[in-house]
Amino acid sequence: MSQRSCLSVILAAGEGTRMKSALPKVLHQIAGLPMVAHVVKAAEAAGAGDLALVIGHGAEEMRKAAQKFAPKAEAFVQEKRLGTAHAVLAARAAISKGYDDLLVMFGDTPLIDPGALTAARLKLAQGAAVVVIGFCTANPTGYGRLIEKGGKLVAIREEKDCSDEEKKITFCNGGLMAIAGSQAMKLLDAVGNRNAKGEYYLTDIVELASNQGLDVVATEASFENALGINNRAELAQAEGIWQARRRQEAMLSGVTLIAPETVYFSHDTEIGADTIVEPNVWFGPGVKIAGGARIHAFSHIEGAIVAAHCDVGPFARLRPGADLKQKAKVGNFCEVKQAVIEEGAKVNHLTYIGDARVGAGANIGAGTITCNYDGYLKHFTDIGEGAFVGSNSSLVAPVTIGKGGYIASGSVITESVPDDALAFGRARQKTIPGKGKELRERFASAAVAKKR
Ligand code: UD1
Numbered sequence: 001m002s003q004r005s006c007l008s009v010i011l012a013a014g015e016g017t018r019m020k021s022a023l024p025k026v027l028h029q030i031a032g033l034p035m036v037a038h039v040v041k042a043a044e045a046a047g048a049g050d051l052a053l054v055i056g057h058g059a060e061e062m063r064k065a066a067q068k069f070a071p072k073a074e075a076f077v078q079e080k081r082l083g084t085a086h087a088v089l090a091a092r093a094a095i096s097k098g099y100d101d102l103l104v105m106f107g108d109t110p111l112i113d114p115g116a117l118t119a120a121r122l123k124l125a126q127g128a129a130v131v132v133i134g135f136c137t138a139n140p141t142g143y144g145r146l147i148e149k150g151g152k153l154v155a156i157r158e159e160k161d162c163s164d165e166e167k168k169i170t171f172c173n174g175g176l177m178a179i180a181g182s183q184a185m186k187l188l189d190a191v192g193n194r195n196a197k198g199e200y201y202l203t204d205i206v207e208l209a210s211n212q213g214l215d216v217v218a219t220e221a222s223f224e225n226a227l228g229i230n231n232r233a234e235l236a237q238a239e240g241i242w243q244a245r246r247r248q249e250a251m252l253s254g255v256t257l258i259a260p261e262t263v264y265f266s267h268d269t270e271i272g273a274d275t276i277v278e279p280n281v282w283f284g285p286g287v288k289i290a291g292g293a294r295i296h297a298f299s300h301i302e303g304a305i306v307a308a309h310c311d312v313g314p315f316a317r318l319r320p321g322a323d324l325k326q327k328a329k330v331g332n333f334c335e336v337k338q339a340v341i342e343e344g345a346k347v348n349h350l351t352y353i354g355d356a357r358v359g360a361g362a363n364i365g366a367g368t369i370t371c372n373y374d375g376y377l378k379h380f381t382d383i384g385e386g387a388f389v390g391s392n393s394s395l396v397a398p399v400t401i402g403k404g405g406y407i408a409s410g411s412v413i414t415e416s417v418p419d420d421a422l423a424f425g426r427a428r429q430k431t432i433p434g435k436g437k438e439l440r441e442r443f444a445s446a447a448v449a450k451k452r
């Protein structure tokens with residue numbers, strides 16, 4: 001089947017009014033990726049790499065976004081929304097290039113499984129002219145019903161055009177169709193708009209093909225495959241299903257999730273076997289975690305790389321560019337941004353490390369801050385291998401601390417420190433015997449005088 005050429009047409013011209021949003025509906029995200037990009041990924045995974053994107057509402061924003069998630073897709077504008085068949089025909093120029101297979105998908109149906117698309121393409125390879133991906137539901141209201149006769153699919157009837165008898169059918173159109181390229185143009189051009197909504201229905205090609213004696217089949221997929229997002233409640237429902245699938249996949253690949261329902265992944269999270277993730281952890285986009293790491297509770301991780309056997313959190317925040325090498329530790333209430341924490345280095349408590357390198361085996365004391373920003377530019381802090389930074393120090397960048405350098409607690413370091421040097425950046429302590437007692441007495445009598 002891999003030799004068969006395939007074009008995917010993704011319909012995304014709808015307005016999505018029920019989202020109540022300035023953002024085009026299909027750009028709302030699931031797992032940090034626009035829902036239409038999930039559809040693109042599924043198409044690509046099913047070997048349908050040539051893409052036509054039909055846009056309308058918010059066309060400019062859509063074009064811009066598509067450059068990121070589908071740079072090779074060709075965009076077609078459907079000026080007036082006259083129905084799903086009309087929308088597919090907006091991509092006429094692409095379709096008429098002549099493909100073996102044509103897949104039609106909806107941009108607002110993000111949980112489509114590539115397996116269902118592959119199965120549909122297989123039916124085309126076996127000679128079907130039209131393949132409809134259907135699903136069964138106890139509550140079919142709103143969906144097109146699949147009308148079968150003698151085991152053959154003969155028509156799809158939209159809800160508004162159904163008889164009472166047809167409304168009882170629970171086998172529904174998921175909205176995804178595979179059409180033989182050789183028949184596609186002819187069938188689509190024959191669709192009319194004599195129906196309750198006055199629209200050109202893509203679903204009418206089923207009856208047209210069936211009447212011509214062509215082979216039309218319905219394949220059944222699970223309900224999720226057809227879950228269309230119309231409002232933010234459905235968006236959250238889809239997010240929930242996506243997360244549940246991903247957690248399952250992570251656990252089966254050897255990742256321990258102590259409370260899986262509280263861990264959130266992004267579309268691109270990579271996480272190695274034997275890593276343990278404690279409850280309430282958030283993975284934003286761009287995270288790669290190697291095996292054998294431990295991510296403690298309530299950590300927020302985004303754009304970060306964590307090598308094997310690292311220890312992160314609880315309550316750690318790893319921001320984009322955080323790069324933890326093997327066995328590094330970033331502990332509670334620490335934030336790391338655009339910084340390499342070399343092998344075995346420890347950043348354990350209440351610390352900000354930004355635009356920096358922390359050398360192998362270095363120890364960063366509680367409350368250390370890299371002062372990386374002067375209000376205009378970001379500056380770099382380089383901390384050498386085996387250095388020791390005493391608690392509550394401010395390292396004012398640009399600054400370098402040499403290998404094995406030692407920083408006294410409470411220092412403000414503004415000048416670079418050579419290898420193995422000790423630097424104090426604070427006032428020297430002065431101790432006056434008996435002075436504490438004297439002060440206490442003075443303050444006490446002042447208070448008595450004031451009360452009188
Ligand atoms: C459609 C199917 C229905 C199926 C259901 C599954 C048709 C006629 N009906 O109904 O059988 O059960 O999906 O969810 O196909 N679009 C355009 N341009 C248009 C019209 C639609 O781009 O002119 C896009 C929409 O943005 C959307 C998709 O096509 O992404 C589906 O359109 P929609 O109006 O939501 O179809 P349904 O009534 O849900």
Ligand code: CA
Nearest residue numbers: 108228229230
């Ligand atoms: Ca819909």
